[in-house]
Amino acid sequence: MRERPLQNTTWGNLPSELGGFVGRGTELSELGRLLESSRLVTVTGVGGVGKSRLVLAAARSAAEEAQERYCDGVWLVELATVRDPALLELTVSEGLGLTDHTTRPPRTDPAFAVTEANRAELTELCARLDGIPLALELAAGRLRALSPAQVLARLEDRFALLTGGSRGALPRHRALRTAIGWSHELCTTAERLLWARLSVFAGHFDLDAAEYVCAGPDLPVESVLDLVGELLAQSLLLREETAAGVRYRMLETVRMYGSGWLESLGDASRLRRRHRDWYVGLATWCELDWFSPRQEEVAALVETEVPNLRLALECSLDEPDEVHLGQYLAGTLWFYWAGCGRLTEDRHWLDRALEDSDRPVEYENSRLKALWVLGYVAALQGDGVASMSALYECRDAAARSGNPLATAYAVHRLGCLALVSDDMARAGELLGQALERYREAGELNSNVLMCQVELALTLAFQGEPAAALALCREVREICEERGERWTKAYALYVLAYAALDAGAVDEARQLLTECVAINHAFHDLVGLVLALELLALVAVAEGDPEEAAVLQGAAEPMWGGVGLQLFGSGYFNAPRLMCRERAGELLGAERYAAYAAEGRGLSREAVVVRAQRGPGSPEDGKTRRPRRGRRVSTSL
Numbered sequence: 001m002r003e004r005p006l007q008n009t010t011w012g013n014l015p016s017e018l019g020g021f022v023g024r025g026t027e028l029s030e031l032g033r034l035l036e037s038s039r040l041v042t043v044t045g046v047g048g049v050g051k052s053r054l055v056l057a058a059a060r061s062a063a064e065e066a067q068e069r070y071c072d073g074v075w076l077v078e079l080a081t082v083r084d085p086a087l088l089e090l091t092v093s094e095g096l097g098l099t100d101h102t103t104r105p106p107r108t109d110p111a112f113a114v115t116e117a118n119r120a121e122l123t124e125l126c127a128r129l130d131g132i133p134l135a136l137e138l139a140a141g142r143l144r145a146l147s148p149a150q151v152l153a154r155l156e157d158r159f160a161l162l163t164g165g166s167r168g169a170l171p172r173h174r175a176l177r178t179a180i181g182w183s184h185e186l187c188t189t190a191e192r193l194l195w196a197r198l199s200v201f202a203g204h205f206d207l208d209a210a211e212y213v214c215a216g217p218d219l220p221v222e223s224v225l226d227l228v229g230e231l232l233a234q235s236l237l238l239r240e241e242t243a244a245g246v247r248y249r250m251l252e253t254v255r256m257y258g259s260g261w262l263e264s265l266g267d268a269s270r271l272r273r274r275h276r277d278w279y280v281g282l283a284t285w286c287e288l289d290w291f292s293p294r295q296e297e298v299a300a301l302v303e304t305e306v307p308n309l310r311l312a313l314e315c316s317l318d319e320p321d322e323v324h325l326g327q328y329l330a331g332t333l334w335f336y337w338a339g340c341g342r343l344t345e346d347r348h349w350l351d352r353a354l355e356d357s358d359r360p361v362e363y364e365n366s367r368l369k370a371l372w373v374l375g376y377v378a379a380l381q382g383d384g385v386a387s388m389s390a391l392y393e394c395r396d397a398a399a400r401s402g403n404p405l406a407t408a409y410a411v412h413r414l415g416c417l418a419l420v421s422d423d424m425a426r427a428g429e430l431l432g433q434a435l436e437r438y439r440e441a442g443e444l445n446s447n448v449l450m451c452q453v454e455l456a457l458t459l460a461f462q463g464e465p466a467a468a469l470a471l472c473r474e475v476r477e478i479c480e481e482r483g484e485r486w487t488k489a490y491a492l493y494v495l496a497y498a499a500l501d502a503g504a505v506d507e508a509r510q511l512l513t514e515c516v517a518i519n520h521a522f523h524d525l526v527g528l529v530l531a532l533e534l535l536a537l538v539a540v541a542e543g544d545p546e547e548a549a550v551l552q553g554a555a556e557p558m559w560g561g562v563g564l565q566l567f568g569s570g571y572f573n574a575p576r577l578m579c580r581e582r583a584g585e586l587l588g589a590e591r592y593a594a595y596a597a598e599g600r601g602l603s604r605e606a607v608v609v610r611a612q613r614g615p616g617s618p619e620d621g622k623t624r625r626p627r628r629g630r631r632v633s634t635s636l
Contacts, residue, residue, distance in 0.1 A: 081202045125155075204305075210224055286298045291444075330350050341523035354371065419458060449487040472495050479491065492515040
């Protein structure tokens with residue numbers, strides 16, 4: 001029988017209520033009533049009246065009172081910042097926690113189409129107009145002459161499209177441009193200029209970014225803070241608390257008005273380049289800071305900045321003379337793509353950045369970086385052909401251009417590819433060479449330590465646990481000295497593998513519990529599912545085949561989001577096969593299948609909580625199922 005999802009704050013992704021929600025009882029009740037009978041409920045109102053807080057309060061109430069109806073939780077998905085249609089489905093998938101590292105399109109049927117007349121177009125129309133009542137009224141007026149699809153197609157110039165309105169309305173309400181323009185006229189010259197320049201941001205931005213991008217001789221940097229305060233007071237900017245601190249954003253319609261004003265000033269291209277330069281610099285700093293105690297802060301910052309990073313990538317890749325900056329940016333963000341569960345999006349940008357191979361020699365380093373990152377990502381996805389092609393190109397080009405560091409990265413990732421392809425002898429040789437090259441170049445970061453972990457794994461797989469332990473203990477010490485946690489989790493995995501092979505079951509569980517916690521915190525699905533697979537074998541060794549079957553079942557759908565299950569590797573698959581065989585012997589085929597099905601039905605958050613409970617811990621307030629009282633040999 002499937003367990004009910006655990007009642008905790010991770011069931012869904014609704015943000016916490018920072019202050020008390022007072023009043024609006026009638027509206028909350030009405031929203032609850034509407035949600036019972038409708039799949040779509042739209043809340044409209046002018047900016048700043050509290051639509052978001054009202055909707056979030058209603059969503060929390062719905063989640064608490066109707067758990068059976070919303071059995072997978074209630075989720076918030078922000079779409080206002082998405083510009084590229086190819087990223088829409090990725091954004092929705094990520095908002096729902098559906099991590100997918102594979103090469104498949106996010107929609108696991110791409111040919112699907114809604115057949116009901118114009119429901120999809122009308123829904124999108126409402127969303128793109130920010131639910132602003134005046135905009136919706138003017139759009140409805142255009143439906144006399146245009147279809148919803150035609151209105152959508154013309155929304156890029158929404159201020160020219162949305163004119164008209166009731167003849168009896170106030171003049172400033174007769175067109176959306178005039179309505180927004182009324183607020184614009186009330187602004188000072190400096191406020192108008194900042195409004196226009198802030199329109200280059202997508203989604204949230206912070207004060208530092210606004211000062212760098214927007215300041216200039218006609219807008220002193222010291223004036224930006226006061227001007228931001230004025231725009232906030234006029235509800236032209238919104239202030240929000242995020243995991244990365246206080247940030248600001250504009251409603252899309254307000255942003256587009258400012259964007260039009262910026263174009264009319266003839267300054268749009270320059271501001272877009274300044275925006276791009278800021279985020280290239282931010283990514284560079286974050287890559288360096290990833291190897292530090294601030295690793296989780298870096299992850300949270302980049303997560304918040306994804307819309308702006310996408311815009312910076314688009315800005316670079318759309319200009320033939322600046323593609324090298326797009327290659328550099330896509331490669332520099334490797335730590336986020338690989339470490340925080342964004343492999344599919346990374347593959348999108350890297351493939352696009354590397355389409356043009358005819359680059360000047362002075363930009364070769366940017367291309368080399370993008371190539372080895374692509375090789376790394378493709379290997380993790382199980383796409384060996386693409387991985388090998390990119391890495392051989394990187395290695396050969398690096399040798400020609402005299403770039404020893406790029407050569408080291410290419411050799412390292414070729415070793416990683418050999419590891420997941422079960423060629424342990426070649427993997428050990430290449431990874432050892434890469435470590436020597438890193439040391440010669442004086443390179444030390446998360447990549448270098450990961451190379452050492454991967455070398456240790458080849459030794460463990462080949463029955464050399466002592467050598468593997470020595471390498472991973474050194475990595476663990478360096479990670480703890482530097483505050484690095486992402487690579488540490490992989491070192492813990494290898495240490496747990498060796499401990500389990502030596503019969504130290506309790507030690508293996510302790511190591512894997514920490515490993516699971518770190519991987520889940522970083523949304524690293526590859527590391528998480530590997531740890532769960534090994535933890536299932538630990539459960540068998542503890543005499544709990546039921547829990548082992550549940551964990552194995554839970555891991556199966558996660559592999560669907562990574563790519564090839566256990567990379568198609570016999571070595572990585574050995575613990576899973578051993579666990580399934582021994583749990584199956586103890587439970588019988590029918591009971592094993594039932595427990596595995598229970599695991600497949602658990603949410604990722606529930607699986608993580610379950611994996612960290614440990615033997616004998618209470619389960620949802622109940623005593624956990626009794627152990628069988630004996631341990632089972634699990635020599636690997």
